[in-house]
Every structure is written in structure tokens, then in C-alpha cells.
Amino acid sequence: MLKKLALSVAVAALAAPAIAQDLSSMSWDEIVAQAKEEGEVNWFVWYLQDDFRGAVKAFEEEYGITVNIPEGTQAANNDKLLAERDREAGDIDVMAFSFNQVAVWDLPSLFMPLSDVLPEDVGRTYSLNGSDAGGYGVGYWGNQTGISYDPAKISEEALPQTPEDFAAFWAANPGKFGFNYEKGGSGPSFYQNIFRNLTDVDYESGEQSDEKLAATQPGIDFFNEHAENYVVTASNADSITRVSDGELWMAPGWEDHVAGLQRKGEVRSEIKFYVPAMGMNGGGNAVSIPVNAPNPAAAAVLINWLASPETQTSFNVNFGTAPLNAAADSSNALVPADQRANSRPWPAKPFRDDLEQKFVEDVILER
The missing domain is CATH 3.40.190.10 (Periplasmic binding protein-like II)
Known part of the structure; x- marks a missing residue:
């Protein structure tokens, strides 16, 4: 897996930044087509990695895109994001982080503006309990x-x-x-x-x-x-x-x-x-696409799936999360x-x- 991840990053290194810059000018159908060509996406999340590997199988079956979820702690993932920010292409396609980080990081220098890329969905959560990701991060896990x-x-x-x-x-x-x-x-x-x-x-x-x-x-x-x-x-x-x-x-x-x-x-x-x-x-956690993501289109498709009403309903049922899409069904929540x-x-x-x-x-x- 690690060899495959390293090889895919190396192959995408030259093309990725240009693709990332062009996503905002592409239609959603074009982004999905590009995502399928990229074929994989590297999601860096620090908790429940095994559970998420099972949860994303539905995404992999729907889009034919492999989701790689490496092991890593929250601190290690955050350090990796910051250490790679000046590289032409990093290893991270989708970065999970706590909404608390919004007050710490300079989001525009680290991430793509998702509000310019994702298809319209008024139910998505871009701010939570006073932490506003400004369109650079989308909520997917409410706690x-x-x-x-x-x-x-x-x-x-x-x-x-x-x-x-x-x-x-x-x-x-x-x-x-x-x-x-x-x-x-x-x-x-x-x-x-x-x-x-x-x-x-x-x-x-x-x-x-x-x-x-x-x-x-x-x-x-x-x-x-x-x-x-x-x-x-x-x-x-x-x-x-x-x-x-x-x-x-x-x-x-x-x-x-x-x-x-x-x-x-x-x-x-x-x-x-x-x-x-x-x-x-x-509070909760958000996902974003680093500006130097090697597979930015696949990242956008995964984030759209994670934040969708259907996935948010599934997470509520299977993980007990607070749904972060207004159209999700929260009837199974403890609260x-x-x-x-x-x-x-x-x-x-x-x-x-x-x-x-x-x-x-x-x-x-x-x-």
C-alpha cells in the first residue's frame, strides 16, 4: 500500500497543482470524470481508521475510486500538512481536522476553496459553534x-x-x-x-x-x-x-x-x-483539499460524498454522530x-x- 501511495504521488507530482487550480472552472461532471481517471484518493484522518475503511467501501463501489486511509495521529497528520505545504505536490488529498483548527490555521494558504468546486447543497455545514471555515472546509463529523x-x-x-x-x-x-x-x-x-x-x-x-x-x-x-x-x-x-x-x-x-x-x-x-x-x-470535524493535493478531483468527489445527506444519515446510524447536513435524518441520534x-x-x-x-x-x- 505504501509503495503504491508513494508511486501515485510521484506520478501526479507535476500535473497535480495545475489540476487543482482548474477545478473551479470545471463542471461537476468533468470533475467526476477527472476523479475516475485519478483512480484513488488519500484521506488523512486520525481516528476510527478501520471503521472508515469499511464505511468508504460504498463510495469505492459507486465511483470506482480507491480510498487510502493511512495510519496517523492528529498531531502527526497536522504536522505533515504543514511540513508539505511548500512542496509542488504533497501526499494528502483530503485532510480531516477539528473545527477548532480554524482559529489556528491560515486556511486560504493551505486549502482549496470548496465552495467554488462542490455542487450546490444548501444543507452543508461550513461553520460550527462559532468556527467558520469560510468555504475552505466542510463538516462531516459532528460531536x-x-x-x-x-x-x-x-x-x-x-x-x-x-x-x-x-x-x-x-x-x-x-x-x-x-x-x-x-x-x-x-x-x-x-x-x-x-x-x-x-x-x-x-x-x-x-x-x-x-x-x-x-x-x-x-x-x-x-x-x-x-x-x-x-x-x-x-x-x-x-x-x-x-x-x-x-x-x-x-x-x-x-x-x-x-x-x-x-x-x-x-x-x-x-x-x-x-x-x-x-x-x-x-463541535465537530471538517475535511478540506490541500492546495497541492495529488488527486484533487477525487478529493472533491469524496468530500461531496462525506458531506451528503445520505452519508451523514449513515454516520448518525452507525457512529452516533450529530449529522452536519440539514437534509440528513437524525432520528437515530442519542440527542x-x-x-x-x-x-x-x-x-x-x-x-x-x-x-x-x-x-x-x-x-x-x-x-
Whole structure:
């Protein structure tokens, strides 16, 4: 596979940049024809590689285009993209990245403008929770943090919705709610939104200052005041496992993670999931075409397929994702459609790093 990938990149090296520049002047039928001539596409995605290799078989059968998904971490893929940006032709055709990167990267210098290339689809997602890819990236994977709970222990009507509700639940049911502070973002999402509701701080600005950090003290005080009544877990996975096993009644989690574990039979199917009214962080991942992609037409066809209503519906059913095409069917989602309005953006960095460090020092280490 690696030899084949290297050979295809070498062969395409001279022609690729010209093709990439010409896509915007081509009709969609011409792009699809060019994609079939290219014959393959290299999709760099850092998670669920084996699952995606199975998912894209439908695309390969429909278009006769081979999808190569190399192994690689998020950091390694990001580093590779930046390291290759000055090459005439790189190795990456389709680059997957978190919408959080929109605030970090100069998208026009790295990627082709997809809005000029893809066929019209008003349902596509180009911005998510305040992160706007400006037409250079299209959403294909929506994720949402929320609260997993055992409906045999707590009814839907009694679910906590505010910081005060959670404090009351903890007091009435000590040791039955747990959250992680590391090894996964669901726990941090929970405490960050408690902070949001108790403080007057601009969490969407990454600006750092001692005064801004000090203003989060009401959140610190809240968790310290109720420290005896909640449990600190080891990770996202530990939290949901302990809910499924009955040790905990409620714990933060990721919608797609919980759905995936239920699909594999590793978490009880009875476990439910909700996004409280106080809000919890959500986001997602996008795909783009690097300006020096060796197979840009095939990349465009794959991205159009990934972002389509049909594929977004399939991802919701099979992976538990939040659909990122308005025409997709979300009826199989763990999160009811009306609760999507409770999604919040992640606090901006570098302030978020300061906040998480303060939480560890002033709450976790004080327990």
C-alpha cells in the first residue's frame, strides 16, 4: 500500500497543482470524470481508521475510486500538512481536522476553496459553534458532549438542567455522579459549563489575564463546596463504563463515543444521553483539499460524498454522530433535535489551558 501511495504521488507530482487550480472552472461532471481517471484518493484522518475503511467501501463501489486511509495521529497528520505545504505536490488529498483548527490555521494558504468546486447543497455545514471555515472546509463529523444516565435510576423529568440542579442531585444521591478531568473532554466540558453559568467571563475569547482567571473563582468554590458528593473518574471511557455497570447513575460523555460503545455491546443499550439546558460543549470535524493535493478531483468527489445527506444519515446510524447536513435524518441520534440548541463552543485557547490548570490545582488536588 505504501509503495503504491508513494508511486501515485510521484506520478501526479507535476500535473497535480495545475489540476487543482482548474477545478473551479470545471463542471461537476468533468470533475467526476477527472476523479475516475485519478483512480484513488488519500484521506488523512486520525481516528476510527478501520471503521472508515469499511464505511468508504460504498463510495469505492459507486465511483470506482480507491480510498487510502493511512495510519496517523492528529498531531502527526497536522504536522505533515504543514511540513508539505511548500512542496509542488504533497501526499494528502483530503485532510480531516477539528473545527477548532480554524482559529489556528491560515486556511486560504493551505486549502482549496470548496465552495467554488462542490455542487450546490444548501444543507452543508461550513461553520460550527462559532468556527467558520469560510468555504475552505466542510463538516462531516459532528460531536456533542452531554450527560449519560441510567433511566432506571433517574427519570427524564428529574434530570438536572442547571448548576443548582446538579448540586441538589449530588446532595440527594452522593457518589452517584462522576466526571473526569483528564483523558477525554467530556468532564472538562461539564465543569467548564458550570463555570459559564456561575461567572461573568468571556470564555469565547482566548485572552489571558490574572484578573480574568480570578473571575472564575465562583466555579472553583462550587466544586469545592460539593466535593464530598461527586466522584472523579479516570477518563471518558471510565465514566461511561461505571454508568453502564450501575456504580454511577450519571456521568458526562460524548454522544458518538457512547453510541459506538452501545453498538459494540460494551455499554448497556438502556443508557440514555441528554444535553442539559445550562449547555455543554459541542463541535465537530471538517475535511478540506490541500492546495497541492495529488488527486484533487477525487478529493472533491469524496468530500461531496462525506458531506451528503445520505452519508451523514449513515454516520448518525452507525457512529452516533450529530449529522452536519440539514437534509440528513437524525432520528437515530442519542440527542433529541431540540437539545442541539444547548450546544456551546469550547472555551478559546490559551485561556482554556489556564482554566483547566486552575481546576486541577484548586479543585482536584484539594480533594
